[in-house]
Amino acid sequence: MPAGAPRIFVSHLAGVPVFDPQGDQVGRVRDLVAMLRVGRRPPRLLGLVVEVLSRRRIFLPMTRVTGVESGQVITTGVLNMRRFEQRPTERLVLGELLDRRVRLVETGEEVTVLDVSIQQLPARRDWEIDKAFVRKGKPGALRRKGETLTVEWSAVTGFSLEEHGQGAESLLATFEQLRPADLANVLHHLSPKRRAEVAAALDDDRLADVLEELPDDDQVEILGKLKDERAADVLEAMDPDDAADLLSELPEDDKERLLALMRPDDAADVRRLLAYEERTAGGLMTTEPIVLRPDATVADALARVRQQDLSPALAAQVYVCRPPDETPTGKYLGMVHFQRLLRDPPFTLVSSIVDSDLPPLAPGTSLPAVTSYLATYNMVAAPVVDESGSLLGAVTVDDVLDHLLPDDWRETEFDESPEEPSHEEAAHG
Known part of the structure; x- marks a missing residue:
């Protein structure tokens, strides 16, 4: 970023894409790492926390950043893929500095930090936090209720103190x-x-x-x-x-x-x-699939499928049952797949196009058997029916995957082979 460029407020960097010099996206900014300094000296910005495409969070030093502009960050292309671990002397700008209650040095008035700005130092590759955007008034007050102003970092005090009751x-x-x-x-x-x-x-x-x-x-x-x-x-x-x-x-x-x-x-x-046992169809199922009575029409079914809060897996089919139509239902008659709903006229009764050949799952069906069922019939959800023929719920593929993957799958990356870190990056890790 050239010297003298405008300052950047950190809220504008949250989630922006990070690109290598070839224009390939390598991740997104999730936070910024700063180090507070003694006295009223502005904090030094050490780098960015970048979530790469495998969802691992890594540290990108500011010395590796060649551009911050037009809603994107450009890097030198050399990334240390080791997981970011925060040091005791470091502060996460978005996670720990925003919403803090600090005081104006001149008046002693307590204010809330809404944002902070960063700027690259002239003729250097170093960055620092130079200003704070704050709001006067009590915590939690509506923005229009309190005056807002931008002040120099040195004009506020209280960032180094342990924060109690910090807002969000x-x-x-x-x-x-x-x-x-x-x-x-x-x-x-x-x-x-x-x-x-x-x-x-x-x-x-x-x-x-x-x-x-x-x-x-x-x-x-x-x-x-x-x-x-x-x-x-x-x-x-x-x-x-x-x-x-x-x-x-x-x-x-x-x-x-x-x-x-x-x-x-x-x-x-x-x-x-x-x-139900956790790793069975009964333990995996949701009790809120789309249930329709036999006299419902294709138009009724499509209206239910279009509900915004419905997951794609649950929207893939509707289940036709006799009343009552909340689980556990009356007798389960079969299902209608979403694609079939798209092929038939809106006035068609769902009972006339129901697929009754596919066997439902019993609530005691084991997880391996549920997995085999979904794979065999190329399904993303399956009905769970008890001995009396009532629909109890539906097992969706996402719930099956949650139980098949390791407990720490959210922390496991697709590619576990890190690149060799540079000497500079190794100093951080």
Whole structure:
């Protein structure tokens, strides 16, 4: 970046792509690493935390950055693929500096940090944080309620102190466009304290989606730091099978207490799932597939399939059953595949095009047998039916994969062979 270029606010760097000199994308920026300095000297920006295409987070020194412009970062093309590990003297700019409560040196007034800017030093390759964008007023106040201003780094104090009750508004605004799986990855790499603060600031539905993508240990940790009533609300917002998996990790007393706080209908679905062995069709299934009565039409089915919150696997077919049409249903009659729905006129009754030849799974079917079933019939979901012929739920391929992959699969990269680090990069690792 040429000397004298405009400063860059770090919120604009969150999630931007990182390219090598040939124009190939190597990853995305997930945070920035800075080192605070004594006195009022601006922090030195050490580098970027980059999530490469295999979802590993690596450290990219600023000396390897040749350009930061037009919504992208350009590197020299030489990357050390070892996993980034934060040192005690380092601070994550997005994760730890935004939303802090600091004081203006001149007046002593407490303000909230909304953003900070970085700038490359003239005639050098070094970068530093030079300014802070802050808002006056009480924590959590609406932006329009408090005056905002940009001040020199030296004009504020309090960044080096341990933060208690740090907010999460600015950090969440920075990452609001992330998919749940990507936001889960952000949370996983935050400190436990910061992770709890961000989780507390998410609304119930968003937190439920993110929890479903986190490792078991993180799920239990976050749920344990929520008040019981809030924890029950979040469990209600989760898919029943994911809620059951999470509750199964808790001590029996905690599990029963949370189930008692949930809405009876939601708790009943989860209790049904908890009654099955974990690695069986009953333990893997969701209790909320698309269920239609025989007199429903193709138009009715397509309207259900189009529901935004439905996963692609569950939207791949509808299940035709006699009333009641909530699991456990009346007699299961068969399924209709999405492609068949597209081929028939809207007024066609689903009962006339149902596929009744494909055998359903019993709730006690083992995980290997479920896997073989999906592979044999080229399915992404399968019905689970009890001895009386009632549909209990559906097993989807994503739930099967979650149980087939190693417990640490979210931390496992596609390519585990790191490049040889340079001397400079090795000094960081």
